[in-house]
Amino acid sequence: MFSLTPGDLSGNILDCAAGPASFNAEATRQGSKVVSCDPIYRFGTEEIRARIHATFETLVANASARREEFVWRDIESPRQLGEVRMAAMQLFLEDFPQGLEQGRYTTDGLPNLRFEDGKFDLALCSHFLFTYSDQLSTGFHVAAIEEMCRVAHEVRVFPLLKSYGGPSPHLDPVMDALGARDYRVEIRQVPYEFQRGGNEMLSVPG
Numbered sequence: 093m094f095s096l097t098p099g100d101l102s103g104n105i106l107d108c109a110a111g112p113a114s115f116n117a118e119a120t121r122q123g124s125k126v127v128s129c130d131p132i133y134r135f136g137t138e139e140i141r142a143r144i145h146a147t148f149e150t151l152v153a154n155a156s157a158r159r160e161e162f163v164w165r166d167i168e169s170p171r172q173l174g175e176v177r178m179a180a181m182q183l184f185l186e187d188f189p190q191g192l193e194q195g196r197y198t199t200d201g202l203p204n205l206r207f208e209d210g211k212f213d214l215a216l217c218s219h220f221l222f223t224y225s226d227q228l229s230t231g232f233h234v235a236a237i238e239e240m241c242r243v244a245h246e247v248r249v250f251p252l253l254k255s256y257g258g259p260s261p262h263l264d265p266v267m268d269a270l271g272a273r274d275y276r277v278e279i280r281q282v283p284y285e286f287q288r289g290g291n292e293m294l295s296v297p298g
Contacts, residue, residue: 093282095283106128106240107215108217112140114183148177202236210243221236224254247295
């Protein structure tokens with residue numbers, strides 16, 4: 093979803109609003125340097141596990157109700173989607189205690205990050221900005237992306253759709269605001285598509 097190259101994976105990566113995902117665990121095993129940040133990491137492993145299990149059936153039911161909004165290719169059904177997500181979350185749960193001790197998981201939340209300027213080569217944000225368009229304002233999006241640009245040499249945000257279909261109403265205003273502040277903003281197509289039409293990411297050099 094982020095068109096990551098071997099060169100990208102050899103740098104220092106920040107994963108923002110990362111949630112209980114397996115990217116850090118899998119990338120670390122392959123030798124990459126990743127820091128994931130999310131306020132949810134203030135909870136213990138068992139608390140996070142309980143939250144994951146509590147939302148499983150809701151995830152499957154929502155995907156079933158909006159089945160036409162997804163591309164059922166690599167994942168063939170809402171039930172398989174749930175199983176894939178649960179497998180990824182299990183990898184996270186196994187890695188979380190050790191990663192927390194190693195400083196690979198932090199409780200920072202957008203738009204306020206504790207890291208120094210330019211610490212990371214790449215900052216990623218998946219399924220948070222634009223996804224929660226009904227809950228997060230245009231101003232929040234701009235502030236969050238600017239903060240990621242402060243700590244990283246490039247920012248990538250995926251996808252550019254709101255949750256369960258349709259382009260985010262914040263996308264054009266956010267691009268205009270960032271352009272007015274002299275950021276170079278680019279929409280790039282990526283080889284991943286699960287939400288129908290959701291095969292683009294926003295790239296912003298810091």
